[in-house]
Amino acid sequence: MTEHKIQTYLWENRDRWKELIENIEFPEKYSFDKDDEDIYTRTPDKILFNEIVDRYSKLHKNLYRLKLFGCEVPLKRDGDSTIRADLLGLVEGVSGIAIIEIKKSAQTERQAFTELFAYASHLQAIFTSMTDDDIHYVLISPMQERIVREAAISSFLFDEKPVFAYIPSYQNDDVNTIRLSPWVPTIADIVKLTESAFSQKNFDIFKVTWEEIKDWNPKKHENPKKYMIERMNRISSYAAQLMESKNIHGFVFTSQGYPEIPFLNNAIIVAGLNPFKVSKDNYLITEEGVPPHKLDDISDEVINLAQIIPELLNKAKEVNEENEYFYDLITTWDNTLRGIAFDTVETLTTNDKGLTFERGWDGMTWKEYQSIMIEDALCFNYDMKPTGIVRKLFISYTIEDYNYMAKYGTEKHPYLFHGDVPDFMVDYLYEQNYFRDFLYNLFESQKDLYKEFDKEKDDDTE
Numbered sequence: 001m002t003e004h005k006i007q008t009y010l011w012e013n014r015d016r017w018k019e020l021i022e023n024i025e026f027p028e029k030y031s032f033d034k035d036d037e038d039i040y041t042r043t044p045d046k047i048l049f050n051e052i053v054d055r056y057s058k059l060h061k062n063l064y065r066l067k068l069f070g071c072e073v074p075l076k077r078d079g080d081s082t083i084r085a086d087l088l089g090l091v092e093g094v095s096g097i098a099i100i101e102i103k104k105s106a107q108t109e110r111q112a113f114t115e116l117f118a119y120a121s122h123l124q125a126i127f128t129s130m131t132d133d134d135i136h137y138v139l140i141s142p143m144q145e146r147i148v149r150e151a152a153i154s155s156f157l158f159d160e161k162p163v164f165a166y167i168p169s170y171q172n173d174d175v176n177t178i179r180l181s182p183w184v185p186t187i188a189d190i191v192k193l194t195e196s197a198f199s200q201k202n203f204d205i206f207k208v209t210w211e212e213i214k215d216w217n218p219k220k221h222e223n224p225k226k227y228m229i230e231r232m233n234r235i236s237s238y239a240a241q242l243m244e245s246k247n248i249h250g251f252v253f254t255s256q257g258y259p260e261i262p263f264l265n266n267a268i269i270v271a272g273l274n275p276f277k278v279s280k281d282n283y284l285i286t287e288e289g290v291p292p293h294k295l296d297d298i299s300d301e302v303i304n305l306a307q308i309i310p311e312l313l314n315k316a317k318e319v320n321e322e323n324e325y326f327y328d329l330i331t332t333w334d335n336t337l338r339g340i341a342f343d344t345v346e347t348l349t350t351n352d353k354g355l356t357f358e359r360g361w362d363g364m365t366w367k368e369y370q371s372i373m374i375e376d377a378l379c380f381n382y383d384m385k386p387t388g389i390v391r392k393l394f395i396s397y398t399i400e401d402y403n404y405m406a407k408y409g410t411e412k413h414p415y416l417f418h419g420d421v422p423d424f425m426v427d428y429l430y431e432q433n434y435f436r437d438f439l440y441n442l443f444e445s446q447k448d449l450y451k452e453f454d455k456e457k458d459d460d461t462e
Contacts, residue, residue: 001104001170001173001175002104003086003102003103003104003108005175006102006104006140006168006175006178007071007072007086007087007102008071009175009176009178010068010087010100010102010140010178011068011071011087014067014068014089017064017066017067017068018064018065020178020179020180021063021064021166021179021180021182022179022180022181022182024060024181024182024184026053026056026057026060026184027053027184029049029050029053029054030042030046030047030049030050032046032400032403032404033400033403033404033407033408036407036408036412037412038404039400039401039404039412039413039414040414042397042400043194044194044198044393044442045187045190045191045193045194045195046187047393047396047397047400048157048190048194048393049185049187049190050396051157051392051396052153052156052157052184052185052190053184055156055162056164056182056184059136059162059164060164060182062091062093062094062136063091063098063136063138063164065091065092065093065094066089066090066091066098066138067089067090067091067092068087068088068089068100069088069089069090070085070087070088070089071086071087071088072084072085072086072087073085073088083115083118083119083122085099085100085101085119086100086101086102087099087100087102088100091136094136095133095134096130096133096134096135096136097123097134097135097136098135098136098137098138099116099119099120099123099135099136099137099138100138100139100140101115101116101119101137101138101139101140101141102140102141102168103139103140103141103142104141104142104168105142106142106144106145109139109141109142109143109144109145109148110145110147110148112139112141112148113137113139113148113151113152113155116137116139117137120135120137123135132159132160132161132162133162135161135162136162136164137155137161137162137163137164138164138165138166139152139163139164139165139166140165140166140167140168140180141165141166141167141168142167142168143165143167143183146286149185149189150189150193152165152183152185153185153189153190153193154193157193157389158247158249158388158389159247164182165182165183166180166181166182166183167180167181167182167183168180168181169181192282192285192286193282195281195285195292196278196279196281196282196284196285196292196295197273197278197281197282197389198442198443199277199281199292199295199296199443200365200366200367200370200439200443201277201295201296201365201366201367202273202274202277202278202281202365203250203271203272203273203274203365203366203367204271204272204274204277204333204334204337204363204364204365204366205269205270205271205334205337205363205364205365205366205368205369206269206270206334206337206338206340206341206361206362206363207267207268207269207270207341207361207362207363207364207369207375208267208268208270208338208341208342208344208345208359208360208361209265209266209267209359209360209361210265210266210267210345210349210357210358210359210360211265211266211357211358211359212265212266213266213349213355213357216228216231216256216266217256217259217265217266218256218259218380219259220259220260221259221260222259223380224256224380228256229380229382232254232255232256232266232382233254233382233383234348235254235268235344235345235348236252236253236254236268236382236383236385237385238344238347238348239252239268239270239340239341239344239385240252240385240386240387242340242343242344243270243272243340243387243388244387244388246336246340247388248272248273248336248337248340248387248388249272249273249387249388249389249390250270250271250272250273250386250387250388250390251271251384251385251386251387251390251435252268252269252270252271252340252384252385252387253268253269253381253382253383253384253385253432254266254267254268254269254382254383255267255269255379255380255381255382256379256380256382257378257379257380258378258379258380261374261378267379268341268344268345269369270337270340270341271337271366272333272334272336272337273388273389273390274330274333274334275333276326276329276330276333277300277330279308280300280303280308280326280330281295283303283307283308284298284303287307300327300330300331301327303326304325304326305325305326305329307326308326334363337363338361338363341361342359342361345359366439381432382432383430383431383432384430384431384432384435384436385430386435393438393442394429394435394438395429397438397441397442398425398428398429398434398438399425401413401416401421402425402428405421414441415437415438415440415441416434416437421434
């Protein structure tokens with residue numbers, strides 16, 4: 001059986017596409033409100049698994065209506081390199097084009113997403129302003145390689161691309177018996193991804209301050225007026241839009257120092273998930289078997305680039321000996337946050353009076369930031385604006401919280417037991433205290449339990 005045979009058969013039988021797809025029963029979603037203790041079983045991987053089930057089942061239903069209109073279509077103009085789409089189609093009733101890539105073996109499926117995304121880039125160049133939702137990424141592949149499964153999940157969750165995979169099967173190497181079984185990620189496929197990503201130390205912070213402006217800041221012994229708060233929140237809204245446009249997963253907020261304390265003025269705090277720190281943790285969990293609660297103890301300098309990208313050793317063995325390459329990536333990534341913070345402040349303090357404002361700045365991790373009282377406590381902190389997957393998780397967690405509270409109240413809730421919760425979600429979102437409780441529950445609560453357990457074991461040993 002060859003990839004070309006599969007491609008030809010699917011094209012020649014394009015009117016029978018629906019018949020070639022195996023029926024599937026999607027797994028049951030996790031519930032967190034069957035009883036009043038279930039809320040304690042909620043974890044990021046389970047929340048994201050529920051989202052995958054929802055979105056995959058919708059995609060699966062839509063793809064039954066796939067109509068193929070092209071086979072082995074070259075997606076480069078004359079004179080350029082020849083990259084071809086195995087199959088092109090559209091889904092009736094759904095906007096956009098489906099790109100279908102066929103890979104028969106585990107050895108070839110590693111290139112699948114490289115080719116799919118290359119095809120997509122060319123389509124987006126042809127159809128100006130095409131969105132990610134306007135392209136369906138369909139992979140027909142064994143899905144045996146871990147790196148391929150992780151790429152599918154990461155693209156689906158972090159990049160929000162409509163990625164779907166079918167596993168082909170056939171009898172006696174006869175292409176006429178081919179069937180396509182939808183591939184659905186398991187919770188095990190998601191756990192390591194969330195364990196490596198969601199850690200407070202992996203969120204870089206860049207803070208930019210600017211001096212007091214007349215009529216912007218509260219007077220001594222007074223709270224900020226409503227219009228002052230609204231103005232500062234508009235600043236963080238603008239920054240959040242920039243972050244979303246760059247696909248940064250994090251959050252942003254503004255603050256104003258207490259007027260009684262000198263040198264604490266206006267500030268914007270931009271937080272982003274550092275992809276290089278995430279890749280380091282993913283390597284340590286996957287390849288070295290390091291438990292997630294022990295990742296904080298391992299320096300960023302101990303991993304080199306060749307461990308993350310082993311293919312470098314094929315022709316660049318010296319990279320294996322030079323750890324600073326990967327460390328440089330880790331330590332310089334916050335330049336992206338720096339650009340957003342400075343651009344936001346410069347743009348939104350533009351005025352017709354010729355006024356300029358002295359600025360200060362600093363970078364650290366979110367974990368470090370919260371431990372510095374003068375940075376995080378002696379000030380008015382305004383609305384939190386989450387972005388990317390952090391936004392999606394916050395929304396999902398909050399919906400689950402309200403569903404739980406509707407059935408059981410707040411008394412047994414892990415962090416809303418105080419009962420001071422608005423009736424409607426619209427008044428809950430963006431509030432500092434609620435969001436910070438969510439962040440701790442997302443990042444650290446499980447790790448703290450494991451650390452405490454390890455400590456008890458050590459005490460017992462002594």
